[in-house]
Amino acid sequence: MTLAEAMIQRHSVRKYQDRPISNIARFLLEECISKCNAESGLHIQLVTGEPKAFGRMFSGVSNYIVMAGKKSSNLDELCGYYGEKIVLFAQQLGLNTCWAGLSSANKVGAFSLKEGEAYCISIAVGYGETQGSERSTKVFDDVVKVRGAVPQWFRSGVEAALLAPTALNQQEFRFELLEDGKVKATVRRGILSKVDLGIAKYHFEAGSGKDSSVWA
Ligand SMILES: Cc1cc2nc3c(=O)[nH]c(=O)nc-3n(C[C@H](O)[C@H](O)[C@H](O)COP(=O)(O)O)c2cc1C
Numbered sequence: 001m002t003l004a005e006a007m008i009q010r011h012s013v014r015k016y017q018d019r020p021i022s023n024i025a026r027f028l029l030e031e032c033i034s035k036c037n038a039e040s041g042l043h044i045q046l047v048t049g050e051p052k053a054f055g056r057m058f059s060g061v062s063n064y065i066v067m068a069g070k071k072s073s074n075l076d077e078l079c080g081y082y083g084e085k086i087v088l089f090a091q092q093l094g095l096n097t098c099w100a101g102l103s104s105a106n107k108v109g110a111f112s113l114k115e116g117e118a119y120c121i122s123i124a125v126g127y128g129e130t131q132g133s134e135r136s137t138k139v140f141d142d143v144v145k146v147r148g149a150v151p152q153w154f155r156s157g158v159e160a161a162l163l164a165p166t167a168l169n170q171q172e173f174r175f176e177l178l179e180d181g182k183v184k185a186t187v188r189r190g191i192l193s194k195v196d197l198g199i200a201k202y203h204f205e206a207g208s209g210k211d212s213s214v215w216a
Contacts, residue, residue: 011132013096016060042069080198096128145176160207182216
């Protein structure tokens with residue numbers, strides 16, 4: 001499964017089978033998390049076999065990814081960006097996921113933080129009862145600011161961002177193409193909006209084929 005296919009096929013899944021993650025998938029997921037931690041300085045952790053953190057809206061969740069890192073004004077966006085990188089990799093491994101602002105992961109105590117670190121959010125991961133379903137979405141013109149012709153890479157980046165998960169499906173991100181070819185990505189203030197922005201920026205890079213130097 002390519003990254004583009006993973007973005008299309010990924011949907012939030014809230015009901016999971018009572019089945020542990022296979023050894024090979026777990027090994028590859030841990031490896032992906034280690035690489036993300038090394039690159040970002042975050043303290044992302046995989047918790048397995050812990051059924052208490054996800055209640056109410058979820059069922060069968062006993063594995064989750066804890067997004068945490070050094071306290072900073074950039075922590076939420078960084079967690080969004082690297083968390084989504086892991087989410088799409090999990091999709092490629094045949095796993096399902098759901099970001100969860102509302103969980104008890106930080107109360108159950110199945111992970112630890114170092115001094116100066118803060119918990120941000122968790123992501124349920126495992127084998128879904130279903131593959132989830134499509135949801136309503138904004139369209140290109142709702143989320144862009146452009147003058148003149150639209151280059152294909154920009155269009156592809158925005159289309160990929162529209163596939164990104166956002167809290168309450170709010171999709172409050174905006175992409176502005178500047179005259180120097182850089183892109184200004186912003187988000188309207190809301191619940192977990194900086195996490196949403198990081199997630200959408202990861203999708204934009206993956207869809208456009210650009211790296212982080214594209215950002216103004
Ligand atoms: C930052 C963030 C927090 C979220 N928190 C929750 C949550 O607490 N409970 C839940 O059921 N879904 C949660 N979601 C999932 C969103 O509802 C979902 O991504 C959105 O409705 C779009 O659907 P999709 O992921 O299937 O594309 C969250 C998503 C994001 C990105």
